[in-house]
Amino acid sequence: MPPETPSRDQDRFDxxxxxxxxxxxxAEMIGATxxxxxxxxxxxxxxxxxSEGGHRRYSRYQLRVAARARELVDQGTPIEAACRIVVLExxxxxxxRINEELRSRPAAGTEYL
Known part of the structure; x- marks a missing residue:
């Protein structure tokens, strides 16, 4: 039996x-309003x-970002500053990550040595 291919719904879930x-x-998931x-x-x-009806819809990635901002706001950081900190982080x-990738590459001209 061939392996099942993931359904479109499964792709969305992941x-x-x-x-x-x-x-x-x-809001409930991140403990905010x-x-x-x-x-x-x-x-x-x-x-x-x-959504088609105009309602806001959030992804898991967006919720992680918003949760980090909420942590900073809960510590007393103004919301605008918290958002800027999250962007900078x-x-x-x-x-x-890019620096590490570049460091792990062989130096130019040394790949044939």
Whole structure:
């Protein structure tokens, strides 16, 4: 019997960027209010997708980002600053990953030695 190919629904389930969560459910999951999610959206930290009816929908990735901002706000950081910190942390993580990838490559001209 050939292995089953994942269904389209399974692909969506595994997709970190699939907008699966309503605003109410997303707020509940990260321990915040819908107003907090609107605020991080207004600060352009995350941009929820909209359903056909115009309702905001959030992905797991967006919820992780919003949860990190909520942690900072809970520690007393103003929301705008918290959003900027999260963006900078994300950029630093990307830069460190790229730096590590470049360091692990052989130096130019040494691959034939």
């Amino acid at each position: 997709d970190e960027d699939f907008p699966a969560y309503t605003m109410g459910r997303a 819908p107003g907090f999610l609107r605020a991080v959206g207004e600060a352009r930290l995350i941009t929820p997708l909209r 994300d950029q630093l993580e990307d830069a460190l």
